[in-house]
Amino acid sequence: MERDVNQALAREFGLNAEEYNRVLEIMGRTPSFTELGVFSVMWSEHCSYKSSRVWLKQLPTKAPWVIHGPGENAGVVAIGDGLAAIFKMESHNHPSFIEPYQGAATGVGGILRDVFTMGARPIANLNALRFGSPDNARTRRIVDGVVRGIGGYGNCVGVPTVGGEINFHPAYDGNPLVNAMTVGIAPTDRIFLSAAAGIGNPVVYVGSKTGRDGIHGATMASAEFDANSEEKRPTVQVGDPFTEKLLIEACLELMATDAIVAIQDMGAAGLTSSSVEMAGKGGVGIELNLDNVPARETGMTAYEFMLSESQERMLMVLKPEREAVARAIFEKWDLDFSIIGYITDTGRITVRHQGEIKADIPLAPLNDQAPLYTRPTVETPKQEQLNAARIEDRLGLTAGLRKLLACPDLCSRAWVWDQYDSTVGGQTVKRPGAADAAVVKLEGLKRALALTTDCTPRYCLADPEMGGMQAVAEAWRNLTAVGARPLAITDNMNFGNPEKPEIMGQFAAAIRGMAAACEALDFPVVSGNVSLYNETEGKGILPTPAIGGLGVLEDAAQAVGYGLPSWLDIVVIGKTQGWLGQSLWLREINGREDGAPPPVDLAVERANGDFVRSRILSGEIRACHDVSDGGLLVAVAEMAMASGVGARLSAHPRDVPGHAYWFGEDQGRYVVAVPDAASFIRTSEAAGVPAVRIGVSGGGDLTLPDGGTISIETLRADHAGFFPAWMNGDNRS
Amino acid sequence: MKAGIVVFPGINRERDMAIALEQSSGEKPRMIWHKETDLSGLDLVVIPGGFSFGDYLRCGAMAARSPVMAAIHAHATRGGYILGVCNGFQILTEAGLLPGALLRNAALRFLSMDCQLTVERADTVFTKRYQKGQTFRSVMAHGDGNFFADDATLDRLEGEGLVAFRYAGENLNGSARAIAGVYSPNLRVLGLMPHPEDLVDPLMGGTDGKPLFDALAAA
Amino acid sequence: MKATVTVMLKTGVLDPQGKAIAHALGTLGFDNVNDVRAGKVIELDLNETDPAKARAEAEDMARKLLANGVIESFRVEVA
Amino acid sequence: MKATVTVMLKTGVLDPQGKAIAHALGTLGFDNVNDVRAGKVIELDLNETDPAKARAEAEDMARKLLANGVIESFRVEVA
Numbered sequence A: 001m002e003r004d005v006n007q008a009l010a011r012e013f014g015l016n017a018e019e020y021n022r023v024l025e026i027m028g029r030t031p032s033f034t035e036l037g038v039f040s041v042m043w044s045e046h047c048s049y050k051s052s053r054v055w056l057k058q059l060p061t062k063a064p065w066v067i068h069g070p071g072e073n074a075g076v077v078a079i080g081d082g083l084a085a086i087f088k089m090e091s092h093n094h095p096s097f098i099e100p101y102q103g104a105a106t107g108v109g110g111i112l113r114d115v116f117t118m119g120a121r122p123i124a125n126l127n128a129l130r131f132g133s134p135d136n137a138r139t140r141r142i143v144d145g146v147v148r149g150i151g152g153y154g155n156c157v158g159v160p161t162v163g164g165e166i167n168f169h170p171a172y173d174g175n176p177l178v179n180a181m182t183v184g185i186a187p188t189d190r191i192f193l194s195a196a197a198g199i200g201n202p203v204v205y206v207g208s209k210t211g212r213d214g215i216h217g218a219t220m221a222s223a224e225f226d227a228n229s230e231e232k233r234p235t236v237q238v239g240d241p242f243t244e245k246l247l248i249e250a251c252l253e254l255m256a257t258d259a260i261v262a263i264q265d266m267g268a269a270g271l272t273s274s275s276v277e278m279a280g281k282g283g284v285g286i287e288l289n290l291d292n293v294p295a296r297e298t299g300m301t302a303y304e305f306m307l308s309e310s311q312e313r314m315l316m317v318l319k320p321e322r323e324a325v326a327r328a329i330f331e332k333w334d335l336d337f338s339i340i341g342y343i344t345d346t347g348r349i350t351v352r353h354q355g356e357i358k359a360d361i362p363l364a365p366l367n368d369q370a371p372l373y374t375r376p377t378v379e380t381p382k383q384e385q386l387n388a389a390r391i392e393d394r395l396g397l398t399a400g401l402r403k404l405l406a407c408p409d410l411c412s413r414a415w416v417w418d419q420y421d422s423t424v425g426g427q428t429v430k431r432p433g434a435a436d437a438a439v440v441k442l443e444g445l446k447r448a449l450a451l452t453t454d455c456t457p458r459y460c461l462a463d464p465e466m467g468g469m470q471a472v473a474e475a476w477r478n479l480t481a482v483g484a485r486p487l488a489i490t491d492n493m494n495f496g497n498p499e500k501p502e503i504m505g506q507f508a509a510a511i512r513g514m515a516a517a518c519e520a521l522d523f524p525v526v527s528g529n530v531s532l533y534n535e536t537e538g539k540g541i542l543p544t545p546a547i548g549g550l551g552v553l554e555d556a557a558q559a560v561g562y563g564l565p566s567w568l569d570i571v572v573i574g575k576t577q578g579w580l581g582q583s584l585w586l587r588e589i590n591g592r593e594d595g596a597p598p599p600v601d602l603a604v605e606r607a608n609g610d611f612v613r614s615r616i617l618s619g620e621i622r623a624c625h626d627v628s629d630g631g632l633l634v635a636v637a638e639m640a641m642a643s644g645v646g647a648r649l650s651a652h653p654r655d656v657p658g659h660a661y662w663f664g665e666d667q668g669r670y671v672v673a674v675p676d677a678a679s680f681i682r683t684s685e686a687a688g689v690p691a692v693r694i695g696v697s698g699g700g701d702l703t704l705p706d707g708g709t710i711s712i713e714t715l716r717a718d719h720a721g722f723f724p725a726w727m728n729g730d731n732r733s
Numbered sequence B: 001m002k003a004g005i006v007v008f009p010g011i012n013r014e015r016d017m018a019i020a021l022e023q024s025s026g027e028k029p030r031m032i033w034h035k036e037t038d039l040s041g042l043d044l045v046v047i048p049g050g051f052s053f054g055d056y057l058r059c060g061a062m063a064a065r066s067p068v069m070a071a072i073h074a075h076a077t078r079g080g081y082i083l084g085v086c087n088g089f090q091i092l093t094e095a096g097l098l099p100g101a102l103l104r105n106a107a108l109r110f111l112s113m114d115c116q117l118t119v120e121r122a123d124t125v126f127t128k129r130y131q132k133g134q135t136f137r138s139v140m141a142h143g144d145g146n147f148f149a150d151d152a153t154l155d156r157l158e159g160e161g162l163v164a165f166r167y168a169g170e171n172l173n174g175s176a177r178a179i180a181g182v183y184s185p186n187l188r189v190l191g192l193m194p195h196p197e198d199l200v201d202p203l204m205g206g207t208d209g210k211p212l213f214d215a216l217a218a219a
Numbered sequence C, D: 001m002k003a004t005v006t007v008m009l010k011t012g013v014l015d016p017q018g019k020a021i022a023h024a025l026g027t028l029g030f031d032n033v034n035d036v037r038a039g040k041v042i043e044l045d046l047n048e049t050d051p052a053k054a055r056a057e058a059e060d061m062a063r064k065l066l067a068n069g070v071i072e073s074f075r076v077e078v079a
């Protein structure tokens, strides 16, 4: 199975001529088959970030509360009480298209390992999903598999899945996006890093055995799909959440001792990337003997061992003489434990198998001379700002609202989250559907974390810079809307083929927008993931910089949800101009996907949000919902549906057309319920924050400003209908 | 009542259960690893929820045959109290300590949502802080909660008053006669699918499950 | 040698999975399907050369673990 | 007539369930077990009297629905 190494094979492995020449230079000879494999995965887009690195550097990553920014397995921020939150989001897009259940399941497994490898107990999972058109026959099966996979894995490991988002668009027909996020908690002084140290220290393999799973998965994740992808696909990785659960418990148990020098999960490119990265970061060498790697199959080659992406495995460097302690723990949990090598002072990775040296590569150039491209970019042309007064409303408010609430992008996701265990752990304060961000309390403490994922890809397509900014701002807004102080984000940059200047231009612009928002909102990026080449037959996805936001509440009891209580005044905070460009109303009611997306004014965003948060913490705001997809009327309807309490809305101002006022998607707004609008608005005016009373809550109906009345039951039926009806009839398991 | 929680590999609601027990009794329950065999000194043995052994083959099948089970059988024979929730209920049926079996949910999907339970009798050590006929809210989170037993067994359970709880309103998982929990003939072993331990704090949405733990703590 | 244990739900125990498969086959246009039952198969590779012993052992495994007598029946094939 | 479709994970694909069963059999004292693979069996009652046609139809069902070709393989028996 080992083939002759040459230019042609290198190309098959995803290395271009220039990259292959650099390999020859570094090695000073023709690399062995295994060595070529190592180079090709380490230099794949997925592992090397060769197209994105120059841009990612622009993101702000620092704040006084940031303990570890990007570069570690996950980001780490201090949250008070001597604790740190450790979190990251990661994509499993390609595998989920090939095999939705296992692709999504192993995506959850992978991100969990990134977090507990740093010493954190995972306390919450979220997922950001994008699917093709519901009318595409394949979409339903992908949704079914992905949702079952996420639930199947997360429910079994016992980490609550507390939030996420779902969009549909034909641009994802051939490339669904599955971005999974995990959040964990550790004491700030017990965080485990991956830099290897200590010449002679044992390198230990723990977890599941190695099979021929997913070989070249990392290179696959760095390539476009074409009609032959189904043939070329590697053996699909199957997740084993039970083993993962054991691995979590065993690792945490070992981490409570002082045996570990460094630890890293085996993710993409498995043993190769974990060993190369650990040794590289520590500036040491590493020697591996593959004869000691626990194998699931017979006759595996060095190449296969090094590139396998078998799941539920970790690599660690132990302190000398601590092997017995560690071994006992892993044996207790019935997990494989094997010393497969040692740290050396050679600065090289040396791989032995069956008495032969199969690879011997200097680590410094393998890491430092990884390709880095400043690919050409082309700016997305700006779209025209639409004049709301010239867009006709043919449906009216009542019918428009009902249609919007029932559309795939706005309808209830209960069908989805009802399959995710959101309460295990007993700390979930706000479950899906209750608040703009999930709220999870820390066991034994008052403190809680608020968590959200956000991105509006249609804005990003129309204006990637504004879209990137908006995604960060919306995450910040969602955390603020529960009363949390936003601390940091993780991101998952999902884009098309970076070799196309328009796509690279989208990427660069999105980063610019994100960076500006992170800066203005004190909301740094602490971890992230890039997924490029999301294209099938030349057709790319919508640019999708998914943002995972994390915030903290000192007292979980102060968190508010969006369920509307009875007999309160309803106030909208922030200015409503009636921005219809790229709105869902424009798309769903008028069939148009055009116009400039709503602009984000970061100073206004911050002022509005800081005000809202202060009024939540003072207890004045009893319910709060940010205004996003669908605009003001949809936001109020969602609040009413959440609690079953209706509202009577007042007339809109004369200078804005009704449909634009109620369905426009102006940014930086919140709908809040307060006992006394007059006094509330006096405070807001003093703070320079626009606030307008738009109605009063109570009863079982929503009464619209044009006199239309809809019962909450009717709205709920409209809202809840789509998913179950769409999924019915396909119970394939 | 001195309580212990059995931890099988893959169990994941042991922490929730410990919090609920401690909150009512003021005492930390003993955590019992599945390879232990000595349960002496315990009045109440709790088998919590989760995915013991990954729920592979059948939910609870492998746990029901592991070393600690002999001691649990002995505890039952001694007249000790046993509470099995969710996976714990499945394990108790697999071990033959409770009748019936839990099949896949009728709709073949995992169900994670609130449900309402009716208290069938309020004179047991588990339910004396509830009222007969009362309904209370609980959280369910399971893929295999569809209670099954043959008609003769169901008739006997009903005839002998061994049905502990039924689903009020919609019977989402398809359980026979809407049964959500059952007792052993001596009323000292209780198994139920929903999780009372996840509603013992107003912050988490309510305290409907707390009377069960208060009753056990006072017993 | 190999022993295959097939575990099926007993008649009288509702088989929602079989029903769902039947329904899905119907929507795919297979209209010749009267009934579907879904079960499990466990293939055992046993360190045993005597077919009778292998069968006896597999039956023992099925009784003790692989099948739940309350709801399932099983059959064993040896090859 | 009856057709039985047996669906197993392809060789090389991890079978967590088989692994767990093997482990459990070991703790129960069955120490003759080299390997366990777990799969599904679907028993079809077809409105069809020609065995060749029944087989062809069952194979078609397996390809289109019963087996996931990415990770599973299947075999059909007709009786």
Ligand SMILES: Nc1ncnc2c1ncn2[C@@H]1O[C@H](COP(=O)(O)OP(=O)(O)O)[C@@H](O)[C@H]1O
Residues within 6 Å of the ligand: A126, A127, A128, A129, A161, A162, A163, A164, A165, A166, A413, A416, A417, A420, A431, A432, A433, A434, A435, A436, A438, A453, A454, A478, A626, A628, A629
């Ligand atoms: N994939 C998912 N998994 C879990 N919860 C989800 C998922 N998608 C959406 N939700 C939940 O549905 C609710 C509404 O989501 P979304 O429409 O994205 O809200 P918003 O527009 O306010 O950000 C939130 O509670 C969110 O966490």
Ligand SMILES: [Mg+2]
Residues within 6 Å of the ligand: A165, A436, A452, A453, A454, A474, A478
């Ligand atoms: Mg949101």
